[in-house]
Amino acid sequence: MSKASLIKPRERDVIMQALRAGVVPKLGLRHIQVGRAREVEELIKDVDRVADDGATIRFVIGDYGAGKTFFLNLIRLIALERRLVVMSADLAPSRRLHATDGQARSLFNELARNTSTRTKPEGGALTSIVERFVGDTLVQAKKEGTDIEDAIQQKLSRLRDLVSGFDFATVLTRYTKAYDAGDEEQKTAALRWLRAEYSTRTEARAALGVRDIIDDERVYDYLKLYGAFVRLAGYGGLLVLLDEMVNLYKLTSAQARNSNYEQLLRILNDVLQGGASGIGFLMGGTPEFLMDTRRGLYSYSALQSRLAENRFAQGGLVDLSGPVLRLQSLTPEDLYILLTNIRNVFAGGDPARHLVPDDALMAFMKHCSLKIGDAYFRTPRNTVTAFVNLLSVLEQNPGAQWQTLLDGVEVASATAEEAEGPDVPAAGSAQGVKGGDELTAFKL
Structure with a gap:
């Protein structure tokens, strides 16, 4: 087996911990996506x-x-x-x-x-986006021998035509000057404004000399400004x-x-x-x-x-x-591929380390179907959590048999109340697994 097919331990752990907790992993989605x-x-x-x-x-x-x-x-x-x-x-x-x-x-x-x-x-990433824009502008200004403020004003001219664009451009100009002068206080003030951390215009005017702030009334206008700005920054x-x-x-x-x-x-x-x-x-x-x-x-x-x-x-x-x-419900074929992918991730991408055979996947699906019917296709979060818990028990107890454990697994049907639970719910045991915050249909 090539090294390319192996899954990094950190990626494997992030995926398994997230699935067991009933939440979406931040890494490695390509390893578990199916369908759609x-x-x-x-x-x-x-x-x-x-x-x-x-x-x-x-x-x-x-x-x-x-x-x-x-x-x-x-x-x-x-x-x-x-x-x-x-x-x-x-x-x-x-x-x-x-x-x-x-x-x-x-x-x-x-x-x-x-x-x-x-x-x-x-x-x-907001700071790095702003600094990429500022750095490119300063390099261009020094290369062309133009004044820094003139260079920044020219690049930001299209923003000034947008709603609330004048103050947005003014803050970026302040940040550029502070960046060039090494003024960390002014840079911090500008970033606070860009993150909508000023709650009053008075505070923002004292710190940056601007007339306005990002407030409740202009959220969409400023999102449009950000859309224009990131393109100026090279994205x-x-x-x-x-x-x-x-x-x-x-x-x-x-x-x-x-x-x-x-x-x-x-x-x-x-x-x-x-x-x-x-x-x-x-x-x-x-x-x-x-x-x-x-x-x-x-x-x-x-x-x-x-x-x-x-x-x-x-x-x-x-x-x-x-x-x-x-988003449509999972098909049985989708769920089978999903369980296959989870088994592979649990083994770190090494088929020799699979803890259960293909027969176990079919038996597990049949078990879920008998317990909760077609609900496990519509909202398979609890099914996925139960399967990960089953693999965890098998990994930590080498002598255990999946057939015996499967008889004791209970998979609850997801409810709206469960889906509205805490951000990181406690993981259940192999018996009596309960749902957590919204996981996924994994039909992707």
């Missing part, structure tokens, strides 16, 4: 459209545990490989698209902190990933929900009408978030008309070109 080739191909087109100075928006819809987070992470990695910058965040009661008490600014702050590039895929464009959109559906105030839906409508219209460029939006939500006519997106008539399904896509026909992308 058409959906991935369609979103690769979206990524290329953004890189070609276009704009896209997609709502990825699936049940709890159906694969939204995994799917979003896979597209995120593809976007990074194609030199896009990715900003990602989960919506929460304290983070939403529109607010009047800092929740929208909090969402922007989370997006800024979770900014990733190919060289910094785990986030925290292909910006992809914004927003997961847990169901938290908008859960808002108890009808006014707050409608305000957020109005903001979504603004983004949707801007993208579809060609008002945005170099930016894409990928949002994950549940069917209720989309289709509930009392509290979901369909309760807002303008969104319902724009997000309605293609009536001709029936009887097995599909249309993947619209803004809504529904």
Whole structure:
């Protein structure tokens, strides 16, 4: 067996720990992805459209545990490989698209902190993006013998034409001067502003001399500015990933929900009408978030008309070109390949170290089907967790037989309450495995 087929121990451990905890691994998604080739191909087109100075928006819809987070992470990695910058965040009661008490600014702050590039895929890349832009500008200025401020102003001229672009350009100019002078205090102040950490205009004016801040009212405007800026910094464009959109559906105030839906409508219209460029939006939500006519997106008539399904896509026909992308359930073949992949990752990519034969995979699937029916195809999180726990027991107890252990495994059917659990739930034992936070359908 070639070394290329082996899986690095760190990658193997990250994948197994995440699967056992019921969450999506940050590394090694390629080792466990199965199926959904058409959906991935369609979103690769979206990524290329953004890189070609276009704009896209997609709502990825699936049940709890159906694969939204995994799917979003896979597209995120593809976007990074194609030199896009990715900003990602989960919506929460304290983070939403529109607010009047800092929740929208909090969402922007989370997006800024979770900014990733190919060289910094785990986030925290905002500083390196800014310094790449500044460094290239300073090199160009010194090479051409031009004044540093003139050079930076010329490069940022297109940003000043955008909404709120003047202050954005002013902050970048301040950072460039501080970078050239070695003024760490001014650099820190500029980065704080870019991360939406100033809560008052007075504080920002005292630190940087700017008139405005990134606040609740202009989150989308500043995302568009970031999309333009990262292209100036040499990247292909910006992809914004927003997961847990169901938290908008859960808002108890009808006014707050409608305000957020109005903001979504603004983004949707801007993208579809060609008002945005170099930016894409990928949002994950549940069917209720989309289709509930009392509290979901369909309760807002303008969104319902724009997000309605293609009536001709029936009887097995599909249309993947619209803004809504529904994640379908796993097939038995998909799940079998998934379990095969997990077995291989657990063995570090070495077939000689497989802990169970192919017969065990079939027996495990039959066991799950008898216990919870077809639910394990729709939301296989608990099934995956149980399988990883089974392999863990076999690894740590060499004398144990998988046939004996399988009789004692209980796989619970995932519920919405389980899916809404803590970010990193406790891993269950081989018996009585319970679900955790949203894992994935792994149908990718």
